[in-house]
Amino acid sequence: MHSTMERWSGRVAVVTGASAGIGAAIAHELVKKGLKVVGLARRVEKVEELSSSLKSEKGKMYAVKCDVTKESHVTLAFKWVKENLGGVDILVNNAGVAIDSSLIDGSTEDLKKMLDLNILALSVCTKEALKSMKERGVDDGHIININSVAGHIPPQDYFCMYAATKHAITILTEGLRRELVARDSNIRVTSISPGLVKTDLPPKVVLQVSPYLNPEDIAGSVVYVLDTPPHVQIHELTILPVRQRL
């Protein structure tokens, strides 16, 4: 396929959870492709380190400290993007947390952490990004939700609430697509659902016994969905390491 990625050069992408793992790899890859990438995370110093290491690349990375579970932080972060870069063209909802909390005797606090970050923060960031696109008449924007294979299959062990939040992302992705269609919008929305990826998120013991993907593999899939021609929407992309058991 002829690459159309050049059309994104100089455009603005916000990546949540860009301080580590998959988010850092996505930010890195998009900067290499010439985008202006705003990395949001609580550990802003890690995003700043990544930004410094990318100085010789085609694009540029900006670090903004933001706890995406706090709506006031999100509002300020998107205000920063508007004032400094004009607005958002691509949002990658990547920040997520997985806690192996039992539904029978796990802590409510752990359950709430997953709901707040994996579902609500994603929804609030999405609203802000779409508001920015609307304000500027951007009709070719793209919302990418980093879901999980856990968003499509029965839950494993104690990761039930995590799986429930990821199933919610599957529904929210299709729900948003339908709302955009109803508004005659060409903005695209994609769910990317990785299997096991070697980051700080999965239990270390799982990485010792199962084949896994690297964060760069998921970054490559983000470029793939962006690179498709504007009339093509990759709705759902599930990526497993070869031989992963589910």
Ligand SMILES: NC(=O)c1ccc[n+]([C@@H]2O[C@H](COP(=O)([O-])OP(=O)(O)OC[C@H]3O[C@@H](n4cnc5c(N)ncnc54)[C@H](OP(=O)(O)O)[C@@H]3O)[C@@H](O)[C@H]2O)c1
């Ligand atoms: N690794 C896997 O096997 C796997 C598989 C399928 C799907 N996923 C999904 O991929 C996404 C990224 O996971 P990962 O494996 O890269 O995890 P990770 O290495 O633990 O990174 C999580 C990222 O989320 C950020 N984050 C957490 N809480 C935040 C908050 N309140 N506000 C802003 N940022 C926050 C962290 O930054 P700070 O701590 O600096 O804020 C960090 O950058 C998640 O949605 C996860 O569910 C992962």
